[in-house]
Amino acid sequence: MGRISTFLCVIVCILALIVARSSWIQALFLVNFLFDATLNSGYTHAMSNITVTRVSDDLPIWQVDGLVSEGEADWIREAYEPYMYSCGPRAPVGCDEVQVLYLRSVHKLLGAIEERVYRLMGNWCQIRNKCELGSFMNWQIVKYSPGGMFQRHVDGPIPLTFMAYLSDNEDGQGGSTHFPNLEVKSETEKKVMMEEREILYEILSFSGIPKGRWPPPPEGLCVRPKKGTVLMWASCLSDGDQNWQAIHEGLPIKMGNKYILNLFFNEIDMDVDVGRACREFNSNFGANDIFPQLQVQHLA
Numbered sequence: 001m002g003r004i005s006t007f008l009c010v011i012v013c014i015l016a017l018i019v020a021r022s023s024w025i026q027a028l029f030l031v032n033f034l035f036d037a038t039l040n041s042g043y044t045h046a047m048s049n050i051t052v053t054r055v056s057d058d059l060p061i062w063q064v065d066g067l068v069s070e071g072e073a074d075w076i077r078e079a080y081e082p083y084m085y086s087c088g089p090r091a092p093v094g095c096d097e098v099q100v101l102y103l104r105s106v107h108k109l110l111g112a113i114e115e116r117v118y119r120l121m122g123n124w125c126q127i128r129n130k131c132e133l134g135s136f137m138n139w140q141i142v143k144y145s146p147g148g149m150f151q152r153h154v155d156g157p158i159p160l161t162f163m164a165y166l167s168d169n170e171d172g173q174g175g176s177t178h179f180p181n182l183e184v185k186s187e188t189e190k191k192v193m194m195e196e197r198e199i200l201y202e203i204l205s206f207s208g209i210p211k212g213r214w215p216p217p218p219e220g221l222c223v224r225p226k227k228g229t230v231l232m233w234a235s236c237l238s239d240g241d242q243n244w245q246a247i248h249e250g251l252p253i254k255m256g257n258k259y260i261l262n263l264f265f266n267e268i269d270m271d272v273d274v275g276r277a278c279r280e281f282n283s284n285f286g287a288n289d290i291f292p293q294l295q296v297q298h299l300a
């Protein structure tokens with residue numbers, strides 16, 4: 001009896017806290033989110049052949065394929081869509097998002113993906129003893145609608161960003177992730193960059209924004225969203241400082257929607273010593289240490 005009443009007390013206190021911090025509507029919404037059986041249904045797809053490709057020599061940035069399946073990407077998009085709300089003031093323009101603050105064990109698929117990432121990053125995880133679900137920041141799912149974009153920024157200094165595309169962007173749709181400081185090397189990369197530039201100008205010319213206030217055009221590497229593809233990159237240097245090569249933006253999309261899934265490997269206690277995690281990450285680990293079981297390929 002004692003245990004049951006303690007349990008009920010804890011639940012009531014948690015609910016009271018939620019209500020105190022939000023409106024009734026939001027509170028009901030959050031409670032529903034927490035106990036939504038769909039999100040807890042454990043939909044997963046077996047991990048297939050995972051490949052890791054170093055995308056640029058200028059920055060520790062890798063493309064990981066096979067970690068999130070296309071079916072999982074569809075599932076996440078559809079399951080979390082009802083819980084999305086308009087992004088906050090510091091967030092991207094023209095977007096909705098959902099932050100998954102709760103137990104990864106409740107959100108089974110996100111928990112499974114997080115475990116896969118830890119397995120992939122064997123050494124870093126084990127040495128730092130950080131292979132437990134929820135060691136890092138919240139999962140975040142973002143949806144961009146036409147005109148939606150995320151201005152240039154650096155995530156960090158953060159040892160590692162995980163970003164999965166949950167939708168495909170076709171030719172002419174825009175919405176690539178642009179790294180202005182990373183060199184464009186191949187003709188294909190140049191073609192994507194030029195197309196993104198054209199779309200940006202087209203959107204801006206209808207936006208009413210005076211020309212003098214237009215953002216700079218894409219001049220660096222543009223990665224076009226492909227459902228299930230993951231990008232991972234480090235935003236700090238070995239001395240713990242921000243790596244400005246990691247500056248990036250989500251370019252505006254012209255039509256349709258774009259969805260991404262983010263996890264920032266920023267330790268929760270990193271506010272105490274932001275530089276430490278960067279120093280340990282960078283001085284001890286290279287690509288083959290982060291992904292020890294995998295052969296890292298290089299883009300030609």
Ligand SMILES: O=C(O)CCC(=O)C(=O)O
Pocket residue numbers: 150155175176177178248249250251260262
């Ligand atoms: O949408 C993108 O391609 C980039 C998103 C991004 O930079 C972020 O979520 O921090």
